Amino acid sequence: MELVRAYLDGHFTRRWDYRGEHPHEDQRGFRVTELAQDKEEDLFAEQDAHRPFSFHEMKSDLVLPNGARFYNDHTHPEYATPECRTIKDIVAHDRAGERILWVAAQRRNEVLGGRVVQLYKNNTDFHGHSYGCHDNYLVPRAINFDNLVRGLLPFLVSRQVIAGAGKVGREAQERGFTPGGFQLSQRADFMETELSVDTMHNRPILNTRDEPHATRERYRRLHLILGDANMCEYTTALKIGTTRVVLDMIAAGFIPSFDLVSPVAAIQAISQDPDLKTVVKRQEGGTISGLDIQREYVEQARRVLTNIDEETEWILQEWEQVIDQLQKDPLQLLGKIDWVTKRWLLESFVQDEGIGWDDPWLASLDLEYHNIDPERGLFYGLEAEGRATSISQEDEIQEAMKRGPLDTRGGLRGLCVQRFGEDINSIQWEGVDFNGKDGKLHLDLLDHLEPVSVAHCRAALEAAKTPLDVIESMTVEQ
Amino acid sequence: MEHAMKFVQLIGSLDRKERPVDPISKPSGPGDDSGPKRPETDSPSRDNLMKRMKKVDPKQAEKYRQRTGE
Numbered sequence: 089m090e091l092v093r094a095y096l097d098g099h100f101t102r103r104w105d106y107r108g109e110h111p112h113e114d115q116r117g118f119r120v121t122e123l124a125q126d127k128e129e130d131l132f133a134e135q136d137a138h139r140p141f142s143f144h145e146m147k148s149d150l151v152l153p154n155g156a157r158f159y160n161d162h163t164h165p166e167y168a169t170p171e172c173r174t175i176k177d178i179v180a181h182d183r184a185g186e187r188i189l190w191v192a193a194q195r196r197n198e199v200l201g202g203r204v205v206q207l208y209k210n211n212t213d214f215h216g217h218s219y220g221c222h223d224n225y226l227v228p229r230a231i232n233f234d235n236l237v238r239g240l241l242p243f244l245v246s247r248q249v250i251a252g253a254g255k256v257g258r259e260a261q262e263r264g265f266t267p268g269g270f271q272l273s274q275r276a277d278f279m280e281t282e283l284s285v286d287t288m289h290n291r292p293i294l295n296t297r298d299e300p301h302a303t304r305e306r307y308r309r310l311h312l313i314l315g316d317a318n319m320c321e322y323t324t325a326l327k328i329g330t331t332r333v334v335l336d337m338i339a340a341g342f343i344p345s346f347d348l349v350s351p352v353a354a355i356q357a358i359s360q361d362p363d364l365k366t367v368v369k370r371q372e373g374g375t376i377s378g379l380d381i382q383r384e385y386v387e388q389a390r391r392v393l394t395n396i397d398e399e400t401e402w403i404l405q406e407w408e409q410v411i412d413q414l415q416k417d418p419l420q421l422l423g424k425i426d427w428v429t430k431r432w433l434l435e436s437f438v439q440d441e442g443i444g445w446d447d448p449w450l451a452s453l454d455l456e457y458h459n460i461d462p463e464r465g466l467f468y469g470l471e472a473e474g475r476a477t478s479i480s481q482e483d484e485i486q487e488a489m490k491r492g493p494l495d496t497r498g499g500l501r502g503l504c505v506q507r508f509g510e511d512i513n514s515i516q517w518e519g520v521d522f523n524g525k526d527g528k529l530h531l532d533l534l535d536h537l538e539p540v541s542v543a544h545c546r547a548a549l550e551a552a553k554t555p556l557d558v559i560e561s562m563t564v565e566q
Numbered sequence: 567m568e569h570a571m572k573f574v575q576l577i578g579s580l581d582r583k584e585r586p587v588d589p590i591s592k593p594s595g596p597g598d599d600s601g602p603k604r605p606e607t608d609s610p611s612r613d614n615l616m617k618r619m620k621k622v623d624p625k626q627a628e629k630y631r632q633r634t635g636e
Contacts, residue, residue, distance in 0.1 A: 157574075161635060164632060167574070213627075214627045223574075224574065261634075287636040313636065433615065436612065437619050452626035452628075453619055466615070470611075
């Protein structure tokens with residue numbers, strides 16, 4: 089709580105509106121009565137009951153001037169980027185999030201004295217507790233959900249080959265850590281089922297939560313919880329970019345030529361083989377490796393997608409090149425792909441120190457790879473030596489710390505905070521309520537998803553002197 | 567006092583026609599334009615990284631605990 093609030097220049101005022109959250113709604117057309125995590129959430133609430141703070145005070149939910157959300161979730165800081173339209177923007181905003189949390193940590197450390205607070209952008213505590221790095225995509229609801237699942241599952245099972253953050257040892261939910269070996273993914277050990285609305289137990293490869301934060305009749309939000317928290321900008325770009333391409337393929341009617349016999353067993357088997365030789369069973373007979381699944385997808389993308397824009401061309405070219413390099417010489421991807429980079433660092437250390445892969449020191453080094461302290465983090469050390477490939481320029485990251493993308497709803501939300509922050513009564517993904525003389529003034533952001541609509545709303549926000557001006561201007565336009 | 571950070575990344579996946587062209591230039595990496603080279607095993611940068619790694623408390627992960635998150 090204090091860490092999150094440390095980012096504020098002034099006092100915390102409760103503004104986040106939780107009424108837009110519907111974690112029990114399922115994309116398969118039903119609503120569950122309870123989630124597997126409900127009992128644990130109740131237990132946490134009991135444990136926290138002795139603290140002299142209300143639920144809302146402990147959450148300390150903030151919306152930042154760049155349109156991001158930053159809050160205390162299960163006693164760790166959670167940062168949600170503003171909505172982005174391009175890969176370049178999402179990478180810059182992901183890095184901006186790291187910087188913002190580092191600012192908060194430094195301020196908290198000034199109060200506490202010393203480098204007491206350390207932050208790790210990772211997914212496991214090496215004791216059987218995991219927390220995700222969720223990637224979310226706005227998808228037309230016209231895409232049949234079964235087709236979405238069929239088209240995505242083999243891709244998601246094998247995405248770790250190009251996007252895993254790497255991890256030493258093995259883990260099991262709540263059952264702890266077994267040292268030894270190295271695997272591609274931080275999260276694969278925690279995937280327990282193919283589809284589920286749950287997120288903390290019985291974790292699914294494809295989460296079915298139906299919470300679009302957009303017009304329900306027109307859109308879905310694909311809420312992926314299986315991804316790792318990446319440090320390499322290039323890995324983040326490839327992870328998000330290839331997933332977006334696959335969604336475009338599915339929208340264009342693509343259905344993969346095969347299904348996997350056991351996606352959960354496959355995601356763990358593929359993760360546990362950093363030499364990428366492991367094959368998994370196809371329902372249609374035969375086997376296929378994770379690398380070949382990825383190759384199948386990129387080859388199909390070349391056939392299915394037409395009128396490819398420059399961003400898509402970049403994604404496809406890099407995707408093809410990474411697959412080839414992983415097959416021929418993975419070390420060419422040092423500083424580009426996280427698991428390759430982390431494995432090289434740890435292998436070098438193992439050789440230098442003459443220790444085994446089951447030495448507990450390696451789990452500590454794995455953790456330190458993700459430390460966002462520039463003077464301590466191992467990835468940051470590699471980056472400082474000029475050995476990490478950049479997607480974002482420094483000025484783009486600095487800009488992303490201050491402002492959201494100008495062409496998305498995230499930028500509009502940020503503008504509301506920048507221009508009329510003190511007038512905000514409540515705020516969430518889909519809209520903002522301002523305090524007016526005669527009651528609340530509601531700015532509906534639900535449908536401001538297309539660039540033209542965003543531009544109209546942005547012009548109104550920039551021209552307005554008061555929130556009432558914005559509402560009146562938007563009403564006249566409608 | 568050590569914390570995990572959970573990141574949530576939001577990106578739209580609308581019809582490509584609605585997405586403005588925002589080309590990403592070939593990312594600039596170390597070295598020339600021919601792409602990253604195989605890491606040198608005895609370079610000064612490797613030595614600096616090994617020094618940084620040796621400073622890490624071997625028991626850091628053992629002491630680190632988080633609540634299960636989403």
